[in-house]
Amino acid sequence: MKSVDAHLADILATVRTLAPLELELERALGTTLAEEVSSPVPLPPFDNSAMDGYAVRAADVSGVPVTLPVVDDVAAGSDELRAVGPGHAVRIMTGAPVPAGADAVVPVEWTDGGTAQVTINRPVQVGNAIRRAGEDVQAGEVVLKPGTVIGPAQLGIIAGVGRRRVWVRPRPRIVVLSTGAELVEPGTALRPGQIWDSNSFTLTAAVRDSGGEGFRAATVGDDPAVFLDQLDAQLVRADAIITSGGVSMGAYEPVKEALSPLGTVRFEKVAMQPGMPQGFGVVGDDQIPIFALPGNPVSSYVSFMVFVRPALRKMRGLPAGPPETVTAYVLASLRSPAGRRSYLRGVLADDGTVTPVHGQGSHQLAALASANALIVVPEDTTEVPSGTAVQVMPL
Ligand code: AMP
Ligand code: MG
Numbered sequence: 596m597k598s599v600d601a602h603l604a605d606i607l608a609t610v611r612t613l614a615p616l617e618l619e620l621e622r623a624l625g626t627t628l629a630e631e632v633s634s635p636v637p638l639p640p641f642d643n644s645a646m647d648g649y650a651v652r653a654a655d656v657s658g659v660p661v662t663l664p665v666v667d668d669v670a671a672g673s674d675e676l677r678a679v680g681p682g683h684a685v686r687i688m689t690g691a692p693v694p695a696g697a698d699a700v701v702p703v704e705w706t707d708g709g710t711a712q713v714t715i716n717r718p719v720q721v722g723n724a725i726r727r728a729g730e731d732v733q734a735g736e737v738v739l740k741p742g743t744v745i746g747p748a749q750l751g752i753i754a755g756v757g758r759r760r761v762w763v764r765p766r767p768r769i770v771v772l773s774t775g776a777e778l779v780e781p782g783t784a785l786r787p788g789q790i791w792d793s794n795s796f797t798l799t800a801a802v803r804d805s806g807g808e809g810f811r812a813a814t815v816g817d818d819p820a821v822f823l824d825q826l827d828a829q830l831v832r833a834d835a836i837i838t839s840g841g842v843s844m845g846a847y848e849p850v851k852e853a854l855s856p857l858g859t860v861r862f863e864k865v866a867m868q869p870g871m872p873q874g875f876g877v878v879g880d881d882q883i884p885i886f887a888l889p890g891n892p893v894s895s896y897v898s899f900m901v902f903v904r905p906a907l908r909k910m911r912g913l914p915a916g917p918p919e920t921v922t923a924y925v926l927a928s929l930r931s932p933a934g935r936r937s938y939l940r941g942v943l944a945d946d947g948t949v950t951p952v953h954g955q956g957s958h959q960l961a962a963l964a965s966a967n968a969l970i971v972v973p974e975d976t977t978e979v980p981s982g983t984a985v986q987v988m989p990l
Contacts, residue, residue, distance in 0.1 A: 596871075597864065597865050599867050599901060606905070606906050607905060610884045610906045611909075611910070613765055613767060613912070614764070615629035615763060617760050623753070626745050626765050626766055628761065632753055634732045634736055636757070637732060637733055638731040642726065643690055644700045648702040649663075649700065650679055650697035651663065652681060652699070656699075658718075659716055659717055660714050661714070663682060664711070665710060666683045676692060684713050687700060699725065700723055701719050701723070705717040742913070764910075764911055768807070768832055768835075769810065769835050770829040770836050771799045771812065772826065772836060773794050773839045774822055778792040778814050781796075797892065801896065802837070802903075806908075817849045822838075827879075836878070836883060837886045839890050839895045840890030842888070844872070854874065854885070854887065857878065859882075860875065860877070867937070868957075870897050871889070893957040896963065897938045901917075918988050919988070920986040922987070923968075924948050924985070926949065930978055934974055938971060943968035943987055968989050970986075
């Protein structure tokens with residue numbers, strides 16, 4: 596049997612980082628920056644007021660209370676500014692440029708709020724409530740480096756330096772394709788022998804959760820020819836394909852039967868539980884990676900977390916390797932088959948303990964849904980006593 600590490604290494608050696616493209620800012624959330632972003636101007640571009648109040652010369656308000664004439668009113672966006680002469684005040688709003696001559700802003704709360712003249716009740720320090728030009732960013736300064744994942748705040752600074760479009764590695768487009776003659780759409784009635792398709796929902800959501808764009812293709816039955824047709828139709832819009840089901844040792848294994856003859860997809864037994872049967876390779880003229888995951892719901896999700904999620908990171912241009920784990924103390928004893936790495940479903944608590952959930956079968960979807968972590972038991976370990984430190988993959 597192939598080791599988990601060797602299978603992941605093969606996958607990471609095959610999948611390629613997506614080429615950069617230029618996107619409108621509105622479409623850049625969750626993508627990976629592929630250029631250096633710098634600011635053409637200082638930020639803030641000009642000295643401006645941090646508060647609503649009065650721009651003054653600090654020396655004029657050292658003895659309080661003091662009443663000064665208000666000679667002008669500047670709102671944010673004003674560009675016609677009258678200088679503040681000695682003994683004068685200018686009413687000023689947050690974000691408005693500080694007029695020449697003024698060296699401090701008195702917050703309105705320290706005054707009577709007057710409009711023709713203002714009485715100021717507290718002295719101010721020079722520079723009070725003034726945001727200086729370049730205080731955030733100098734002209735020409737790099738604000739974001741390539742490889743940064745673009746979240747809301749990163750979008751904000753890209754817009755804040757005046758950019759409308761940005762070079763990024765896009766979110767990988769991943770088509771999810773469930774196979775199984777027994778599967779029907781949730782929301783429709785079950786006939787004997789049927790179950791509702793759940794894997795395509797889990798896997799599509801897992802793709803989105805991992806920074807990809809997930810597309811859920813219509814489920815196909817167990818006919819390899821129908822599967823190939825559907826695969827063909829989906830390839831045009833995919834950076835990678837995930838299939839579920841049809842890769843085991845039985846009869847009616849459409850994915851295995853359809854893809855094995857191509858010679859570009861290998862079906863192997865990987866030393867893990869759940870998720871032993873795994874297919875991986877490339878399909879189509881563009882050599883699109885395909886992950887053929889087993890159909891049991893827990894197996895397909897665990898396989899996604901162990902193999903597909905790291906591959907998605909590589910496609911996104913991010914550092915990619917085995918899933919990260921944390922150490923926790925297990926609150927029950929565990930058993931694990933010799934020679935296979937186990938991923939047991941557990942509840943990881945804030946106090947650093949993890950409790951295995953009831954129902955460790957690879958079909959037990961409800962037990963999976965009650966877990967928030969996978970307890971990883973190494974290949975050479977068959978028994979883990981309660982209280983032992985274990986490695987845990989948060990889900
Ligand atoms: P297979 O890998 O196709 O042999 O399927 C293994 C088990 O997983 C069978 O019990 C299937 O009914 C079940 N299964 C396969 N695909 C799905 C799916 N999309 N949603 C829920 N269960 C599935
Ligand atoms: Mg099947």
